[in-house]
Amino acid sequence: MILNSLPAVQFFMRKIMAVLFLLIPLISLSQTDVLILQKNGRNIKTYAPGQPIIFETVYQQWFDGTLTELRNDSVFVNGIPFHYNEIKTMRLERSKLNYGADGTLLIIAGAGVLVLNSVNGLYRKDKPATWFSTTGWITAGALIVGGILLKKARIRTFPLGKKYGLHYLDLHSYKPGHRDHPPADTH
Numbered sequence: 001m002i003l004n005s006l007p008a009v010q011f012f013m014r015k016i017m018a019v020l021f022l023l024i025p026l027i028s029l030s031q032t033d034v035l036i037l038q039k040n041g042r043n044i045k046t047y048a049p050g051q052p053i054i055f056e057t058v059y060q061q062w063f064d065g066t067l068t069e070l071r072n073d074s075v076f077v078n079g080i081p082f083h084y085n086e087i088k089t090m091r092l093e094r095s096k097l098n099y100g101a102d103g104t105l106l107i108i109a110g111a112g113v114l115v116l117n118s119v120n121g122l123y124r125k126d127k128p129a130t131w132f133s134t135t136g137w138i139t140a141g142a143l144i145v146g147g148i149l150l151k152k153a154r155i156r157t158f159p160l161g162k163k164y165g166l167h168y169l170d171l172h173s174y175k176p177g178h179r180d181h182p183p184a185d186t187h
Contacts, residue, residue, distance in 0.1 A: 033070035036167045037090050037158060044158070045092060053077060056089035064091075073168055084168045090158045099154035106147030113140040 035047040047053055047067055053075075054064040065078035074081045113136060121131030158164040 033171055034169045035067075035070060035075060035084060036169055037092075038165045038167060039158070039163060044164075045090075052093075054091040054093065055087045056091070057082065057086050058088045059086075060088075062091075070168070073170075084166060087166055088160060090160065090164070090166065092156045092158070094154055094156070099150055103147040103149075103151030103154075106143050106150060108147075110140045110143030110147065113143065 032049055036043055037045045037047070047070075049067055049069055051067050052064070053067045054062070055077075056062050063077050063080070063082075067075065067077060068079055069076035073084055075084050075087070076082075114132070117132050117136045117140075121128065160166050
């Protein structure tokens with residue numbers, strides 16, 4: 001009798017497990033709202049809670065910190081709420097390369113080329129007009145200009161308006177009649 005009931009118990013347990021696995025997504029809170037920065041309809045960056053964010057408000061104040069929460073069309077940065085329509089400009093800092101340090105090294109290298117040419121000219125007792133060759137000027141200038149451009153390329157600023165848009169994407173599923181207003185419009 002025990003052997004005959006074992007397959008029935010196993011079948012019943014498999015059914016219970018299947019139902020539980022199907023019900024878990026309904027009760028979990030895994031989805032969160034997202035904030036999307038777009039250029040002419042193409043996604044540039046998607047923000048979710050836990051990511052760093054830098055922006056300027058319509059009140060000409062810059063805020064940076066960690067995006068702690070997105071809820072009811074509000075953006076919470078370090079716990080401070082802002083409506084997403086109060087954001088005027090977004091800023092992205094590139095972090096894959098060390099733009100600041102690499103740019104500074106290029107500027108120092110360019111200045112070093114000029115100093116090296118001067119020291120060599122003094123050592124050889126040349127006239128000051130002959131210390132620098134054309135290639136020395138071009139090399140030093142290219143290194144200094146490249147360093148300045150690299151330092152400026154670290155930060156990109158996106159003014160919201162015609163070209164750039166910030167969209168609040170509400171991913172929560174609500175019960176009918178739960179929300180007082182429809183999902184937010186984009187600007």
